[in-house]
Amino acid sequence: MAARRNGVLPGFGLTLGFSILYLSLVVLVPLSALFFRSATLSLEEFSAAVFSARALAAYKLSFGASLAAALANAFFGLALAWVLTRYRFPGRDLIDAFVDLPFALPTAVAGITLTTLLAKNGWLGRILEPLGIEAAYTPLGVAIALTFIGLPFVVRSVQPVLEDLEAEAEEAAESLGAGRLQTFRRVLFPALWPALTTGTALAFARSLGEYGSVVFISGNMPLRTEIVPLLIVTKLEQYDYAGATAIATVMLVTSFVLLLAINALQAIGRRRLAGAGASE
Amino acid sequence: MTSAAFERDSRSVSPQSVRAALEDPRWLRVTLISVALGFVFLFLFLPLAAVFSEALAGGLSVYWHAISEPIARKAILLTVIVACVSVPLNAVFGVAAAWAIARFEFRGKNLLITLIDLPFAVSPVISGLIFVLLFGAQGVFGPWLQAHGIKIIFAVPGIVLATTFITFPFVARELIPLMQEQGSEEEEAAISLGASGWQMFRRVTLPNIRLGLLYGVVLLNARAMGEFGAVSVVSGHVRGLTNTIPLHVEILYNEYQTDAAFAVATLLAFLALVTLIAKRALEWHIRKETES
Numbered sequence: 001m002a003a004r005r006n007g008v009l010p011g012f013g014l015t016l017g018f019s020i021l022y023l024s025l026v027v028l029v030p031l032s033a034l035f036f037r038s039a040t041l042s043l044e045e046f047s048a049a050v051f052s053a054r055a056l057a058a059y060k061l062s063f064g065a066s067l068a069a070a071l072a073n074a075f076f077g078l079a080l081a082w083v084l085t086r087y088r089f090p091g092r093d094l095i096d097a098f099v100d101l102p103f104a105l106p107t108a109v110a111g112i113t114l115t116t117l118l119a120k121n122g123w124l125g126r127i128l129e130p131l132g133i134e135a136a137y138t139p140l141g142v143a144i145a146l147t148f149i150g151l152p153f154v155v156r157s158v159q160p161v162l163e164d165l166e167a168e169a170e171e172a173a174e175s176l177g178a179g180r181l182q183t184f185r186r187v188l189f190p191a192l193w194p195a196l197t198t199g200t201a202l203a204f205a206r207s208l209g210e211y212g213s214v215v216f217i218s219g220n221m222p223l224r225t226e227i228v229p230l231l232i233v234t235k236l237e238q239y240d241y242a243g244a245t246a247i248a249t250v251m252l253v254t255s256f257v258l259l260l261a262i263n264a265l266q267a268i269g270r271r272r273l274a275g276a277g278a279s280e
Numbered sequence: 281m282t283s284a285a286f287e288r289d290s291r292s293v294s295p296q297s298v299r300a301a302l303e304d305p306r307w308l309r310v311t312l313i314s315v316a317l318g319f320v321f322l323f324l325f326l327p328l329a330a331v332f333s334e335a336l337a338g339g340l341s342v343y344w345h346a347i348s349e350p351i352a353r354k355a356i357l358l359t360v361i362v363a364c365v366s367v368p369l370n371a372v373f374g375v376a377a378a379w380a381i382a383r384f385e386f387r388g389k390n391l392l393i394t395l396i397d398l399p400f401a402v403s404p405v406i407s408g409l410i411f412v413l414l415f416g417a418q419g420v421f422g423p424w425l426q427a428h429g430i431k432i433i434f435a436v437p438g439i440v441l442a443t444t445f446i447t448f449p450f451v452a453r454e455l456i457p458l459m460q461e462q463g464s465e466e467e468e469a470a471i472s473l474g475a476s477g478w479q480m481f482r483r484v485t486l487p488n489i490r491l492g493l494l495y496g497v498v499l500l501n502a503r504a505m506g507e508f509g510a511v512s513v514v515s516g517h518v519r520g521l522t523n524t525i526p527l528h529v530e531i532l533y534n535e536y537q538t539d540a541a542f543a544v545a546t547l548l549a550f551l552a553l554v555t556l557i558a559k560r561a562l563e564w565h566i567r568k569e570t571e572s
Contacts, residue, residue, distance in 0.1 A: 008468045009464060010471065010480075012384045014376075015379045015380040016386070018376045019376050019380055023373075023377075026444055027399055030414055030445065076315070076319040079316045079319070080316040083312050083313050084316075086304070097557075097560045099320075100556055104559075105327075105506070105552040108506075108508040109331060109529065109548050109549060110327065112529065112530075112533045113327045113330050113334075116330060124322075180304060205401065208403070209405070211405050212509050229403050229405040232403075232406070233513060239418075241418055244409060248403075252403075252406055255401045
């Protein structure tokens with residue numbers, strides 16, 4: 001079949017050649033510049049930048065806040081996907097469309113808006129202040145901004161699986177006479193977890209690199225509310241190219257490892273769906 | 281529609297057990313809907329409402345001045361120019377890559393698909409940094425560029441490059457699964473009836489993928505116009521010269537011109553709303569087309 005397609009349709013050499021050339025020029029060559037620059041650093045230069053107290057504090061904040069935001073999204077995103085696929089209520093379509101707002105709204109706008117909302121005199125800050133909760137210019141604020149940014153990932157990963165599962169859940173329930181909780185635990189959750197984990201991991205990966213929505217709300221205090229991407233920008237602005245490159249390399253490798261893990265998770269999810277289809 | 285059908289079916293089989301297994305009890309339904317809607321209200325509706333409320337806080341004349349003064353107009357113009365370069369480039373690439381990947385078998389195809397997705401895994405800040413390392417004053421090509429009087433970093437070409445990198449995968453990742461699903465029968469028929477490659481593309485392929493292509497372009501354009509991190513690293517923030525709309529918003533906000541910052545931000549919020557509506561409409565049309 002492959003050979004037949006190759007034989008009849010035109011344009012293979014042209015489109016593949018152009019794709020690879022364009023990919024190399026726009027993506028691969030620029031990305032490799034980071035690794036080449038990184039390779040010119042001495043080990044002392046590299047570790048001085050990567051293991052400095054300021055960098056360690058930034059990793060801790062970036063990882064911690066991203067993890068907190070991803071877990072919040074796993075919980076609320078699952079609830080939201082469930083409500084959107086299973087229940088019918090007025091305004092459902094509007095809310096479903098709105099879930100993608102964080103993808104569509106530029107991050108700088110999200111950043112200044114969340115900061116204004118959570119500042120002491122803001123709509124939400126005014127309510128939180130008497131409770132002793134400070135959100136703007138604290139790690140909590142960073143986590144809130146990252147929750148906004150990661151919101152669509154879990155919902156959009158879980159939604160199609162929930163839609164596909166309805167018939168199967170029915171069969172299982174009929175044959176087993178199971179209760180609601182049992183159905184969820186035995187039927188829904190095993191089918192759902194690859195998608196749920198994928199969505200959570202995607203939200204986490206996106207949050208790690210996020211910049212625009214966080215810089216306004218974080219207050220950017222070194223050692224306290226400075227995220228890794230901001231530290232890279234600060235180093236660049238001080239013309240510390242070696243430091244910026246070293247920290248960026250650590251981040252990029254982390255992102256690639258996450259990307260591979262997410263690809264593996266998606267493969268598991270696809271196999272589950274295909275397996276379920278075959279057994280019917 | 282389908283859920284109503286199966287509910288009717290299942291009730292005729294074994295009413296109690298199925299309802300117990302498939303229908304959430306009322307208290308759970310109410311709780312879940314409240315939690316989900318509360319989350320949407322706090323994280324989506326409230327911020328969007330705040331953008332417009334803050335923008336109009338200083339009155340209409342302040343709003344109008346903020347979005348029509350010369351520096352704001354230059355930022356709008358630059359944003360449009362950048363999108364006008366990045367969007368067509370990545371759209372042409374997306375169509376070419378999807379054609380090669382969806383219509384032919386070759387070694388390394390999965391690797392190519394993974395590489396196309398790479399820019400989505402890279403932090404915006406790093407996407408800017410790599411171009412500084414290549415074309416900046418201390419970069420690989422820095423001395424050569426300086427000797428020839430060409431400016432890329434802290435100038436418009438750098439902004440275009442960073443934006444093109446960031447938005448690279450959008451169209452390709454929309455079109456590859458779409459074209460794989462559609463199959464190649466119609467195109468093969470066109471070729472065997474004597475159409476040239478170009479005729480086949482214009483009369484068969486393009487009409488078949490036009491909605492998916494438009495969908496990818498809508499998302500690509502939204503990101504290209506709204507990108508902040510990558511652009512902020514390469515722009516140098518020269519007012520009236522290298523500021524896009526998001527960078528202009530940042531400067532106004534940092535100068536405590538909050539009303540003006542939010543006024544300009546509403547332009548981007550409108551872009552986001554138009555994008556969401558277009559996305560929704562296209563999804564609806566694509567679903568209808570695949571059903572028929």
